[in-house]
Amino acid sequence: MTLCDAEIIGLRQVAQGVHVLSFRSPEVAYSILPGQFLNLRVHDGLDPLLRRPFSVYRVEKEIVEVIFNVVGKGTAILAGKKKGDMVSILGPLGVPFGIGGRFTNAILIAGGLGIAPMPILAEHLRKAGKQVEIFVGARTSDQLALQHLKAPHVATDDGSRGFHGTVVGLVESYLKEHPLTDAKVFACGPTRMLSAVSNFARTSSLPCELSLEGEMACGIGICQGCPVERTNGERRYALVCTEGPTFDSTTIHLREG
Amino acid sequence: MTLCDAEIIGLRQVAQGVHVLSFRSPEVAYSILPGQFLNLRVHDGLDPLLRRPFSVYRVEKEIVEVIFNVVGKGTAILAGKKKGDMVSILGPLGVPFGIGGRFTNAILIAGGLGIAPMPILAEHLRKAGKQVEIFVGARTSDQLALQHLKAPHVATDDGSRGFHGTVVGLVESYLKEHPLTDAKVFACGPTRMLSAVSNFARTSSLPCELSLEGEMACGIGICQGCPVERTNGERRYALVCTEGPTFDSTTIHLREG
Amino acid sequence: MKTGFTLRNVQFRNRVFVASGTFGYGDEVRNLVDVSHLGGIMTKSLSWKPRDGNPPPRIAETPSGMLNSIGLANIGVHAFIEKKLPYLRTLDTRIVVNIAASSVQEYCDVLGLLDEHEGIHGFEINVSCPNVKEGGLSFGTDCDRTAEITSRLRALTEKPLIIKLTPNVTHIGQFAAAVKEAGADAVSVMNTVIGMAVDARTRKPKVSTVTGGLSGPAIKPIALAKVYEVAQSVDIPIFGIGGIMTAEDAVEFLLVGASAVQIGTANFIDPSTGVTVAKGIESFARQQGLNDIGELVGALNARKDFSVLQSWL
Amino acid sequence: MKTGFTLRNVQFRNRVFVASGTFGYGDEVRNLVDVSHLGGIMTKSLSWKPRDGNPPPRIAETPSGMLNSIGLANIGVHAFIEKKLPYLRTLDTRIVVNIAASSVQEYCDVLGLLDEHEGIHGFEINVSCPNVKEGGLSFGTDCDRTAEITSRLRALTEKPLIIKLTPNVTHIGQFAAAVKEAGADAVSVMNTVIGMAVDARTRKPKVSTVTGGLSGPAIKPIALAKVYEVAQSVDIPIFGIGGIMTAEDAVEFLLVGASAVQIGTANFIDPSTGVTVAKGIESFARQQGLNDIGELVGALNARKDFSVLQSWL
Ligand SMILES: Cc1cc2nc3c(=O)[nH]c(=O)nc-3n(C[C@H](O)[C@H](O)[C@H](O)COP(=O)(O)OP(=O)(O)OC[C@H]3O[C@@H](n4cnc5c(N)ncnc54)[C@H](O)[C@@H]3O)c2cc1C
Ligand SMILES: Cc1cc2nc3c(=O)[nH]c(=O)nc-3n(C[C@H](O)[C@H](O)[C@H](O)COP(=O)(O)OP(=O)(O)OC[C@H]3O[C@@H](n4cnc5c(N)ncnc54)[C@H](O)[C@@H]3O)c2cc1C
Ligand SMILES: Cc1cc2nc3c(=O)[nH]c(=O)nc-3n(C[C@H](O)[C@H](O)[C@H](O)COP(=O)(O)O)c2cc1C
Numbered sequence A, B: 001m002t003l004c005d006a007e008i009i010g011l012r013q014v015a016q017g018v019h020v021l022s023f024r025s026p027e028v029a030y031s032i033l034p035g036q037f038l039n040l041r042v043h044d045g046l047d048p049l050l051r052r053p054f055s056v057y058r059v060e061k062e063i064v065e066v067i068f069n070v071v072g073k074g075t076a077i078l079a080g081k082k083k084g085d086m087v088s089i090l091g092p093l094g095v096p097f098g099i100g101g102r103f104t105n106a107i108l109i110a111g112g113l114g115i116a117p118m119p120i121l122a123e124h125l126r127k128a129g130k131q132v133e134i135f136v137g138a139r140t141s142d143q144l145a146l147q148h149l150k151a152p153h154v155a156t157d158d159g160s161r162g163f164h165g166t167v168v169g170l171v172e173s174y175l176k177e178h179p180l181t182d183a184k185v186f187a188c189g190p191t192r193m194l195s196a197v198s199n200f201a202r203t204s205s206l207p208c209e210l211s212l213e214g215e216m217a218c219g220i221g222i223c224q225g226c227p228v229e230r231t232n233g234e235r236r237y238a239l240v241c242t243e244g245p246t247f248d249s250t251t252i253h254l255r256e257g
Numbered sequence C, D: 001m002k003t004g005f006t007l008r009n010v011q012f013r014n015r016v017f018v019a020s021g022t023f024g025y026g027d028e029v030r031n032l033v034d035v036s037h038l039g040g041i042m043t044k045s046l047s048w049k050p051r052d053g054n055p056p057p058r059i060a061e062t063p064s065g066m067l068n069s070i071g072l073a074n075i076g077v078h079a080f081i082e083k084k085l086p087y088l089r090t091l092d093t094r095i096v097v098n099i100a101a102s103s104v105q106e107y108c109d110v111l112g113l114l115d116e117h118e119g120i121h122g123f124e125i126n127v128s129c130p131n132v133k134e135g136g137l138s139f140g141t142d143c144d145r146t147a148e149i150t151s152r153l154r155a156l157t158e159k160p161l162i163i164k165l166t167p168n169v170t171h172i173g174q175f176a177a178a179v180k181e182a183g184a185d186a187v188s189v190m191n192t193v194i195g196m197a198v199d200a201r202t203r204k205p206k207v208s209t210v211t212g213g214l215s216g217p218a219i220k221p222i223a224l225a226k227v228y229e230v231a232q233s234v235d236i237p238i239f240g241i242g243g244i245m246t247a248e249d250a251v252e253f254l255l256v257g258a259s260a261v262q263i264g265t266a267n268f269i270d271p272s273t274g275v276t277v278a279k280g281i282e283s284f285a286r287q288q289g290l291n292d293i294g295e296l297v298g299a300l301n302a303r304k305d306f307s308v309l310q311s312w313l
């Protein structure tokens, strides 16, 4: 884990309101694992005050990329960055996805900006010799950011592209036609979608890891601000920042919006 | 007085840490008078919260210019503006310099960024048929911003350029050699310099107007935050924003830093 | 869309007001703001005699806020009646006169004099004033004194009587209960929070009175908690005040229990903030499919099993 | 340059500490921060039994600040002694254990147990905790209860005893006087300010307990005023806390009367803020030609004829 300033190499828009920020950070590039995140300081002003957590989207040599949606103050400031600006990064943070283990097929399910960790995850899975199928859902086609995803299966709520319905619906109908043996599910996206995914995984008795989002202050376990309820064990809560953001779907209760 | 967003035409550095911001504002350009100021909002964030007051430096057709020093948060943000950005301006505000009246010679005295109102002031004075002599003081020569000032007399504290000493010292020694009859003094700069100027004006019994600075919140008379002590009258304080920033030097007590 | 509300026989066009001391006497901004879109104007605090106010510096900026030490600078009630009231009468909005004083008697004298004049629709009482009898301790931190002022003034007017509470007390709910008991029609929550700013290099306080009043977005979370505490403890109309910059901020105050809001510091950045907020609340309510802004008042969706005064750490 | 100071026979390397609950138990950031540059570490509040803490959401950002509702989540004093203390003992800095409890007896049990163990240099008592006996009202808003806790604990330890005061009271000076009288060696000023944040669209509070504790730069002016009030009313060493991000902020606290400072929320942005601040204070003092940081304590250049509690409007 390092805390340092990284030079911004570029910022590009890849879909409606969706941007990719690239910066040079050897420390992160050479140590980051899929599912881990960075806590970025969007400026050195006092408002917004806190860092903002972002999954790592892609890594190329010393260049690290995050993909984000403009949803408020912090992401708006990020979207205004220019090549050459510096950004303070803290990371890599959190527990990566479990890509080892004895499964042969990986089912990646992303809703909206849940695609963030998927390119780097798919790459590592393939390196580890796994078969990867990627399923991506969005409200409308213009919100889809499919770059850097190999042959993604697409679902849109409005049917403007691909399967008309939810991404989980798409996964189910796909598996009916192409049953996958010893598969593992990896999912990232809105809470409602994650619940659907873990239900699906349970009923089809597939191992499943979810990447959670939620408010964070420190990202490193010192504020106790990011609890998620555990399903068992003597402790009631786990910390998303240090025990997650990736969790075995059977070990946590997802919070209702 | 208007409150509107103005498009930034350009930003240029004219001396060490000194920048000139140009923006298009017909409303201001056609109504502004020398010594009046604008209250600028440097961004639409919450910190810094308040507008920042700046004298108008120059006007060309619809283009208005302010000159500023980077001294803190707000001016640092201003110095980062780019062509095409918008800036919210409130103004013209305050009481302009009295350029009418029966004097024939105008003695303009500026210390540091006190040069801000001088180009527009000199222009209006000459239009009104007055003789104008401009005296500019700075700590060192690289802090001098002499652009747009006709044949300025220069003083520097370190003697790196022009007269070695204070600008008031320069004025006094100049007047010894070139006595000026029925002259009026106009001054803007740090409080210590303004006191020296008003002492000088009193002893040489010249009418004198000072442009004051000081903390402001609203700039339009609704917060009562910008008092300056008056020398007479039943009210103890005048408001710098609405009764100033220009004052006859005999009517106010300057605050000690 | 129903936007208005009524307070003791006086109807207000909508629920957005401008806060005392942040809008002058209304005339300074005549060319900038269409006050007919406001619920009303709270005037700068008036005392019996004119007050010069505190020496400079009177203001300092703080993170997302500001500190002020104006010292109740005002023209006095007589000059107000002569010079300001005639203009205020011409405005198409409600005028609530805010009163400050250094003795209970002075409060009564000022209100008594004003009550005889046309064009005043209510009174807001600023109790965050030094009580000379008590060596400068603020009336507003003394519950009995605050209640006494309220009942004395209640006896003098039939117009809406609004007591403006200070947040600088342990249990603001007790003060709200006391003034309701004493006959207040509403409370304004809240005045500024005691604060301080220092210049590390000169070692001087940034306002001449050493401490001052903190306002602006920085205090919005405190104001929301104070309004919520009052709304939970007493059934009385509340004017929510503190750091409101946007319509969304204002809606937050309505949700926690304010019947109306006041815009303060935001006026210094844009004196027409109140107008923008009033319009913004209306379109927000429309989006939410409401017919009456009042449906937002106290509509917070929260578990009731947490007390404001409980610890949270 | 003399940077250290002494509190009841314990010497501290310098005057910069990290605040309870914002630095964990020190081990989480072992690779990021060289704690040997800190005066000391205030641990997360410890209670007798482990506490799960409050349900999510526990934090929300506010203008230049944040709201938290952690619920004193902690591993409990026994696990602390087993799992955390051994590591803390290896650190080249002072360890001040912060204690939270829901009864006077629990405070005594926790301190009594800890006092027997090596490697603890002092205790900081968090009185901003719900007193179950009083239906959840915080001990810290009750002056007698706060004094009682202090004297009970004083009898149990010879180590520095620091009482951490809550700002959510009318006259914090009275609380400081009471705990000094009861035997406290110092006070920490201040804990978080009661605040609230609401999501206008969902109509839900942004922290699960409805209200929470406000911290960060937004509250710095309030903290400076509280420290100043305590310094004006009682002669007792003060740990100044609230919104410190930079060395300059820290110097402001020293000037108004704090003997030392604590860094809280800033640790979430950069856990080594305390180290940066400690170094920054030293170079600031050098620039000012001082030989001892202590020369800054209470060195405010202010007229003494204004009372903190006077009005300022
Ligand atoms: C481990 C982790 C990884 C993340 N990875 C990504 C990513 O790769 N790409 C991406 O676009 N976003 C990601 N997020 C969410 C991202 O952190 C938030 O969108 C961002 O902090 C919003 O900041 P803001 O200032 O723009 O919005 P704010 O003004 O802070 O809030 C705007 C809205 O976003 C909501 N929000 C704020 N913070 C979060 C949060 N941490 N999680 C969810 N909603 C939030 C607020 O409730 C509010 O409704 C991640 C979050 C976590 C915890
Ligand atoms: C009527 C008027 C006209 C002005 N014209 C100009 C001008 O043409 N060019 C220019 O460079 N500056 C001018 N100033 C000063 C300018 O407003 C301040 O320098 C600016 O507001 C500082 O903002 P900041 O956020 O960068 O600094 P801050 O972070 O706000 O403060 C940095 C330092 O500047 C001091 N300061 C802050 N505000 C003022 C102020 N209003 N006056 C004096 N010192 C202040 C602070 O005390 C602090 O020491 C004028 C001020 C007034 C009142
Ligand atoms: C410069 C200034 C002057 C004020 N003057 C008064 C006043 O005269 N009477 C009063 O009751 N409140 C006064 N207030 C308090 C405001 O009315 C309001 O209660 C407070 O500022 C909080 O709201 P805000 O955060 O929106 O500013 C003043 C506030 C400021 C900033």
Ligand SMILES: Cc1cc2nc3c(=O)[nH]c(=O)nc-3n(C[C@H](O)[C@H](O)[C@H](O)COP(=O)(O)O)c2cc1C
Residues within 6 Å of the ligand: A223, A224, A225, C313, D019, D020, D021, D022, D044, D045, D068, D070, D072, D098, D125, D126, D164, D190, D191, D192, D214, D215, D216, D217, D219, D241, D242, D243, D244, D262, D263, D264, D265, D266
């Ligand atoms: C997330 C968080 C957790 C905290 N936990 C504790 C705690 O357990 N015990 C305590 O005495 N204070 C606790 N505090 C209060 C801080 O120690 C400090 O007093 C307060 O945050 C003000 O300082 P700051 O503005 O620098 O953060 C906590 C503060 C925050 C933000």
Ligand code: FES
Residues within 6 Å of the ligand: A215, A216, A217, A218, A219, A220, A221, A222, A223, A224, A225, A226, A239, A240, A241, A242
């Ligand atoms: S974000 Fe601070 S503990 Fe997880």
Ligand code: FES
Residues within 6 Å of the ligand: B215, B216, B217, B218, B219, B220, B221, B222, B223, B224, B225, B226, B239, B240, B241, B242
């Ligand atoms: S700055 Fe507000 S009255 Fe002058």
